[in-house]
Amino acid sequence: MSRRTSSFTSPPSPSSPSPPSSSSAASASFSSLHAAPRGGQLVKLISAVFYAVSSFLIIVINKTVLTNYRFPSYTFLGIGQMAFTIIILYLAKVCKAVSFQDFDKSLPVKIFPLPLLYVGNHVTGLGSTKKLSLPMFTVLRKFTILLTMILESKILRKTFSPQLVCSVLAIVFGALIAASSDLAFDAEGYTFVLLNDVFTAASGVYTKKKLGIEGLGKYGLLFYNAFIIIIPTILASAYTGDLEKAIMFKGWLSLSFIVYFLLSCAMGFVLMYSIVLCSHYNSALTTTVIGAIKNVAVAYIGMFIGGDYVFSWPNFIGLNICISGGLVYSYLTFHGGSSAQTANQEEGKLRVHVVEEDRAEKSQFSDVLTLQSVRPAV
Numbered sequence: 001m002s003r004r005t006s007s008f009t010s011p012p013s014p015s016s017p018s019p020p021s022s023s024s025a026a027s028a029s030f031s032s033l034h035a036a037p038r039g040g041q042l043v044k045l046i047s048a049v050f051y052a053v054s055s056f057l058i059i060v061i062n063k064t065v066l067t068n069y070r071f072p073s074y075t076f077l078g079i080g081q082m083a084f085t086i087i088i089l090y091l092a093k094v095c096k097a098v099s100f101q102d103f104d105k106s107l108p109v110k111i112f113p114l115p116l117l118y119v120g121n122h123v124t125g126l127g128s129t130k131k132l133s134l135p136m137f138t139v140l141r142k143f144t145i146l147l148t149m150i151l152e153s154k155i156l157r158k159t160f161s162p163q164l165v166c167s168v169l170a171i172v173f174g175a176l177i178a179a180s181s182d183l184a185f186d187a188e189g190y191t192f193v194l195l196n197d198v199f200t201a202a203s204g205v206y207t208k209k210k211l212g213i214e215g216l217g218k219y220g221l222l223f224y225n226a227f228i229i230i231i232p233t234i235l236a237s238a239y240t241g242d243l244e245k246a247i248m249f250k251g252w253l254s255l256s257f258i259v260y261f262l263l264s265c266a267m268g269f270v271l272m273y274s275i276v277l278c279s280h281y282n283s284a285l286t287t288t289v290i291g292a293i294k295n296v297a298v299a300y301i302g303m304f305i306g307g308d309y310v311f312s313w314p315n316f317i318g319l320n321i322c323i324s325g326g327l328v329y330s331y332l333t334f335h336g337g338s339s340a341q342t343a344n345q346e347e348g349k350l351r352v353h354v355v356e357e358d359r360a361e362k363s364q365f366s367d368v369l370t371l372q373s374v375r376p377a378v
Contacts, residue, residue: 047281048290051274055291058267059137065264069257075237076246078122080261081268082226082233088269089223100220107224110213114221115228117203122268123233124196131189136315140193141291142175142322145329147201148288155205158283167329174321177314204275204284211280218276222269289329 065071092098101107108115128137146168152158179190210221237243251257278287 044281044286047274047278048286051271051278051287052290054267054271054274058264058271061260061264061267065257065260069251069254069260071246071251071257071261072249073237073242073246074127075123075233075240075242077261077264078119078268079230079233079237080265081122081272082230084265085222085226085269085272086230089219092219093223098219100217100223103224103227107216108228110216111210111221111224111228114203114206114210115225117199117206118225119229119233120199121196121203124192124199128189128193128196131186131192136179136189137193139175139178139315139319139322140190141197141200142171142326143194144197144200144291145285145288145326146172147197148204148285151201151205152283152285156209156284158285161332163332164329167325167332170325171322171329174318174323174325176318177321178316178318180314180318201284201288204279204287207276208279208284211276218273218280221276222272225272289326 062077065077066074071077089098089100093100128140132140149160149165149168153160207221210216211218216224234243237246275287278290282290
C-alpha cells in the first residue's frame with residue numbers, strides 16, 4: 001500500500017513533457033479566433049478595392065472607344081471582351097494555372113440564368129455608356145443598389161437594418177434629383193442604363209448563389225458564361241448590322257484606337273473577374289456599394305473629360321446626395337462588419353470558457369478514478 005501511495009504522489013520527472021495548461025490552450029484558441037477574422041477582413045478589402053479600380057478603368061476606356069473614337073458597335077466591343085475572357089481562361093486551364101470542370105450537359109442547367117444576365121449586362125452597359133454622359137451614367141447606376149437589396153431579400157433571404165435601407169433610399173432620392181435636371185435627356189440611353197441596373201443586380205445576386213456549386217468555381221463561371229453566349233451574340237450582331245459596321249470602321253487603321261480596343265477587351269475580363277472575386281469574399285450588395293463609391297471619382301472626372309456634361313445646380317446637388325448616401329451606407333456596412341467580428345470574438349471567448357470548464361470537470365473526474373484505483377483492498 002505504501003509503495004502504491006508513494007508512486008501516486010511523486011512529482012513527474014523533469015524529462016517528461018508537461019501537458020499544456022488550460023489557460024495557455026485557451027489563449028491559443030482565442031488568438032486563432034481573433035486572427036482569422038482580421039485576415040478575412042483584409043481579403044474582403046483587397047477584393048473590393050480591386051473591383052473598384054477595375055470598374056473605374058473600364059468605364060473610362062469604354063467611354064474613350066465609344067465616344068472619342070466614335071466606334072459604332074458596343075455589341076462588337078462586348079464580343080471582344082467575351083472572346084478575351086475565353087482565350088485567357090482556356091490557356092490558363094491548359095497551363096494548369098487555374099482549374100474548373102470540363103463541359104458537360106449539366107453545365108447550362110447549373111449556371112442558368114447567368115449567361116442571359118451576363119450578355120444583357122454587357123450590351124446594356126456598353127449602350128448606356130455610349131448614349132449618356134459619365135456623370136449621368138453613374139447617377140442612374142445608383143438604382144442598382146436598391147434593386148440588389150430587393151433581390152437579395154427575395155432570392156437569398158437576407159435582411160437589412162433600417163439604417164441601411166434609409167441610406168439606400170437617400171442614394172435613390174439623390175439620383176432622382178440629379179436625373180430630373182438632365183438637359184441632355186436621351187430616352188434610349190435612360191432605358192439602357194435602367195435595364196443595365198436590373199441585369200447587374202440580378203447578375204450579382206445569382207453569381208453569389210452559383211459560386212457554391214461544386215466543380216464550377218470563380219473561373220468556371222467566367223469561362224462558361226462567355227462560352228455559352230458568345231455565338232448567339234455574334235449572330236445577333238450580324239443580324240442587326242452591328243457586325244458589318246464594326247468591321248468597316250475606319251478607325252482600325254489607327255494604332256491608338258487598336259490599343260484602346262484591346263485594353264477594353266482585357267479590362268472586360270478583369271472587371272468580370274473582380275466582380276466574381278468581390279462577390280465571393282463579400283456579399284452581392286457590398287459589391288454594388290463598392291461600385292457606387294467608385295462612381296464618386298468617375299462622376300467628378302466626367303465633369304472635365306468627355307465634353308458631354310451639362311452643368312446644372314440640381315444635377316450637382318443630386319449627385320452629391322448620392323455620394324453622401326453611398327458613403328453613409330459604406331460606413332454602416334463596415335461598422336456592421338466590425339460588429340459581426342466582435343460578436344464572433346465574444347462567441348469565441350464563450351466557447352473557450354466552456355472548453356475550460358469541461359476540461360476542469362474531466363480533470364476532477366480523472367483524479368477521482370485515480371484515487372479509487374490506489375485505494376487498498378479491505
